[in-house]
Amino acid sequence: MSVRRLAAAEVQPESFAFSKESEKKITFWMNKYPEDRKASAVIPLLWLAQKQEGWVSEPALREIAARCEMPYIRVYEVATFYTMFNLEPVGEHLIQVCGTTPCWLRGSDDLKAVCEKRIGKKGRGNVSADGKFSWEEVECLGACSNAPMVQIANKDGDFYYEDLTGAALEQILDDLAAGKPVEMGPVTGRKCSEPTEADVAVLADAELYDGSRAKPMPYLPNTPEAKAAEEGEDPAPVKKGRPARKPADADEAGGAVKSAPRKTAKAAPKAAAKPAAKKTPAKKPAAKKPATKKDAE
Numbered sequence: 001m002s003v004r005r006l007a008a009a010e011v012q013p014e015s016f017a018f019s020k021e022s023e024k025k026i027t028f029w030m031n032k033y034p035e036d037r038k039a040s041a042v043i044p045l046l047w048l049a050q051k052q053e054g055w056v057s058e059p060a061l062r063e064i065a066a067r068c069e070m071p072y073i074r075v076y077e078v079a080t081f082y083t084m085f086n087l088e089p090v091g092e093h094l095i096q097v098c099g100t101t102p103c104w105l106r107g108s109d110d111l112k113a114v115c116e117k118r119i120g121k122k123g124r125g126n127v128s129a130d131g132k133f134s135w136e137e138v139e140c141l142g143a144c145s146n147a148p149m150v151q152i153a154n155k156d157g158d159f160y161y162e163d164l165t166g167a168a169l170e171q172i173l174d175d176l177a178a179g180k181p182v183e184m185g186p187v188t189g190r191k192c193s194e195p196t197e198a199d200v201a202v203l204a205d206a207e208l209y210d211g212s213r214a215k216p217m218p219y220l221p222n223t224p225e226a227k228a229a230e231e232g233e234d235p236a237p238v239k240k241g242r243p244a245r246k247p248a249d250a251d252e253a254g255g256a257v258k259s260a261p262r263k264t265a266k267a268a269p270k271a272a273a274k275p276a277a278k279k280t281p282a283k284k285p286a287a288k289k290p291a292t293k294k295d296a297e
């Protein structure tokens, strides 16, 4: 992760104040935590400051430190750690283009080319001439099945635009620049991540269910019988089509072992367990008493 620092001093504003709208939300967040734990609200307050101004300035960090009753350096640490916070002014709409493998395979290079052409060099601080846009490349945003996609962050929120093409992204940028509402989600009209082809049919072949594909398996794979059959030899016959079994405890002649050993194995532990439990307590007192008397004499 690259080092994240606050914007240069000449970019920083003189002061910062939360708007009335933000104040209502601050009250909501502050009320979620005990009086002596105001610092717990630091991330919601940073987020509110960013939604209000588009980024978090140093005066904003100081105001938040005062509200949360925590040292300024602690707020600074949080703001510089989380990449969701913009430490410098960005365009009105911050376009985040996913460049990770699924999006890349589905054409994210086209989206990056559109951003370069329309906005300019990538990087949050590189704002378009009209102040409307800035863009950056990010890692997977978690909408891979609808690749390629972008997230567009602005005062209204952070929204995903999916199944994009270069032309579709250009249209979105046109609409945003004109102040028109843009519908979020897949631009193809598909719902969520549903299959994109109308005629997709999975497991619809009737043969899968009528038993015609089931074939008897005369031998277990990788057994001597199966190898003999593969090599054209005549393996030992198997009765009624059942696979030949050679349990680990079968005799050397290869004969099947009947169920007798299983019964023995089950019976043995029971027979051994019962007497052991009864005899042990009876023996102990008997052995101790005479020994003690003799020793005393």
Ligand code: FES
Pocket (backbone or CB within 6 Å): 098, 099, 100, 101, 102, 103, 104, 139, 140, 141, 142, 143, 144, 145, 147, 148, 149
């Ligand atoms: S790879 Fe782009 S959203 Fe996951």
